[in-house]
Amino acid sequence: MTTSLRTPICDMLGIEYPVVLAGMGGVSLSSLVAAVSNAGGLGIIGAATLDAEGLRAEIRRTRELTDKPFAVDLLAPIPDMIRPQMQVVFEQDVRIFVAGLAVPAAFIDEMHARRMKVVVMCGRVRHAQKSEAAGADVVVAQGTEAGGHTGEIGTLALVPQIVDAVKIPVLAAGGIADGRGLVAALALGAQGAVIGTRFIASPEAQAAGGYREAIVRAHEDDTVRTRCYTGKPARAIRNARTDEWEKKLDKLQPFPAQAALSAREGVMDYMGVTPHFDGERTFMPAGQSAGLVHAVKPAGEILRDIVREAEQIIDTRFVRPAEARSRMP
Ligand SMILES: Cc1cc2nc3c(=O)[nH]c(=O)nc-3n(C[C@H](O)[C@H](O)[C@H](O)COP(=O)(O)O)c2cc1C
Numbered sequence: 001m002t003t004s005l006r007t008p009i010c011d012m013l014g015i016e017y018p019v020v021l022a023g024m025g026g027v028s029l030s031s032l033v034a035a036v037s038n039a040g041g042l043g044i045i046g047a048a049t050l051d052a053e054g055l056r057a058e059i060r061r062t063r064e065l066t067d068k069p070f071a072v073d074l075l076a077p078i079p080d081m082i083r084p085q086m087q088v089v090f091e092q093d094v095r096i097f098v099a100g101l102a103v104p105a106a107f108i109d110e111m112h113a114r115r116m117k118v119v120v121m122c123g124r125v126r127h128a129q130k131s132e133a134a135g136a137d138v139v140v141a142q143g144t145e146a147g148g149h150t151g152e153i154g155t156l157a158l159v160p161q162i163v164d165a166v167k168i169p170v171l172a173a174g175g176i177a178d179g180r181g182l183v184a185a186l187a188l189g190a191q192g193a194v195i196g197t198r199f200i201a202s203p204e205a206q207a208a209g210g211y212r213e214a215i216v217r218a219h220e221d222d223t224v225r226t227r228c229y230t231g232k233p234a235r236a237i238r239n240a241r242t243d244e245w246e247k248k249l250d251k252l253q254p255f256p257a258q259a260a261l262s263a264r265e266g267v268m269d270y271m272g273v274t275p276h277f278d279g280e281r282t283f284m285p286a287g288q289s290a291g292l293v294h295a296v297k298p299a300g301e302i303l304r305d306i307v308r309e310a311e312q313i314i315d316t317r318f319v320r321p322a323e324a325r326s327r328m329p
Contacts, residue, residue, distance in 0.1 A: 005182070005310055009138065009169045009191040012117065013096060014069040016040030017307050018192025019182065020171060021199055021299075023073020023098050024148065024285070025049045026271040028196075030058050032204040034065030035299035040307075044071040044098055049271070052084040059092045071096035071119070075149075078256070079106035090114065098140075101149060101232070103127075108135045121173070123151025128162045128170070139166060140194050143174030147197045147287035149234045150174065150225065156188070163189030177289035179309025186310075195306075197287040202299040208272030210279050212296055220291035229268065229283040231258030237284040241267060 007018045019041040021028055025048030033043030045062060047055045055072070062070055072089050074082045076099040086107050089097060097104070097111055098119040104111075111118050112135060119138040120131035128139040141162040143155025151158075155174040163170050172185035173194035185193040200207050201215050214237050224238040228245030232255040236242065245252070252258055262268050267281045276282075297305075 005186075005307060005314075007169075007186070007191040009171070012137070012169065013042050015042045017303070018171075018186070019303055019306060020044065020192060020194045022146075022148075022173065022194050022196030023047070023071065023100070024196050024200070024205075025073075025075070025100075027200055027205050027207055028073075029206045030061035030065060032199060032202065032206070032299055033062050033070050034068075035202070035204045036199070036303055037062075037066045037068035037070050039300035039303040040068075041303050042069060042071060042096070044073045044096075047072050047085055048075045048100065050085065052088045055085050055088045056092065059088070059094065069095060071098050073098035073100055074104075075100045075102075076104040077102040079104070081256075103131050103134045103136065105134050119171075122162065123153060123158070125158075125161050125165045128166050132166045132168050136168060138169050138171060140171045140173050141190065142194070143172075144225065144235070145175030145288040146173055147200075147223070147235050147290075148285040149230070149232050150287075151233075152225075156184075159185065159188040159190050175287060175289045177292040179306050179311075179313055181289070182306055182310040183313045197289050198293055198302060198306075199299055200286065201293045201296045202302060203296060204299045206271045206273075208270055208277040208282070210277050211270045211272065211282070211284050214279055214284050215286050215290045215293050216296060218286065218290035218293075220288055223286055223288055223290060227252050227258065229259065229262045231255030234283075234285055235287055237286050237290070239282075239284070240280040241282075 017040045021036040021043045023044035024046040028046035037043040072094045096117045100121045117137045120136040121140045122128040141159045143158050159172045169191045171192050171194050172190035176193040177198040182193045223235050225233045225235045226242045
């Protein structure tokens with residue numbers, strides 16, 4: 001028997017499987033986005049590191065590689081910082097927008113006038129309620145296990161509390177890297193999973209070689225939630241720089257000043273666009289699921305493995321009533 005993993009959000013977003021590539025700034029670019037969308041999930045362009053020109057080029061490249069749906073993610077706490085990129089999102093007729101770090105209140109009316117779907121990343125129940133009240137169509141309940149900027153509440157506790165608190169569909173993020181995690185997310189009431197860390201270990205990800213290898217090598221306790229790179233708490237692979245900053249927390253500056261400092265010190269190129277990657281200093285955003293990542297694999301294969309494993313779990317781990325009756329003495 002084959003189980004269909006389809007949930008209502010698959011129809012809303014126009015995708016085959018409820019698996020979403022996280023909009024990882026600088027990492028989730030056209031190759032990875034198209035690979036995930038072509039395999040039946042939803043690819044999201046992580047546009048946080050792109051200027052307007054760069055975003056336009058990535059959207060065009062993505063459209064050359066896939067005719068399937070995809071989304072664009074931007075960090076939304078300072079509307080003026082993303083206004084030029086938002087104009088590109090509108091001009092290019094992007095259908096799904098994902099907001100990190102804040103509700104994109106300044107743009108929601110225009111997005112709805114254009115019949116776009118608006119997704120907001122949330123780490124607390126009240127963020128999800130605020131997003132729903134502001135007009136979000138979907139919220140992502142992102143647990144502290146997640147790589148990158150993340151809150152303090154664990155996925156297992158957060159997802160059902162957000163599911164209970166809002167009427168709009170909820171996706172789960174943070175710590176999900178395989179079919180077991182996807183089934184768990186669905187069991188918690190989420191309509192699908194947003195996956196970041198697992199997809200960094202793919203050839204399509206825009207990632208420095210040393211960063212990919214660090215994820216494959218990492219164990220469950222090799223990440224730390226630190227403000228030392230951007231000024232906001234972000235989970236990354238622990239290294240000498242994160243350890244040093246633990247001892248001088250009083251020197252930290254708020255977001256985005258700390259991020260500017262890190263850029264000046266040349267420690268933000270986890271994407272591998274310059275030759276300056278240094279595993280002891282460079283930011284390597286990654287979640288606790290890095291301990292589940294044992295090999296670099298093509299993104300489409302990662303997605304298909306997750307779907308296959310999830311279907312197998314649902315088909316084989318539960319005893320259906322007819323079988324249960326036949327086992328009775
Ligand atoms: C390298 C990296 C960059 C990220 N950048 C962003 C971003 O720009 N915007 C955003 O909304 N989330 C960002 N995130 C968080 C992801 O959207 C997602 O919530 C997270 O990766 C899911 O958890 P997982 O890493 O355990 O799969 C980033 C995560 C990583 C690992």
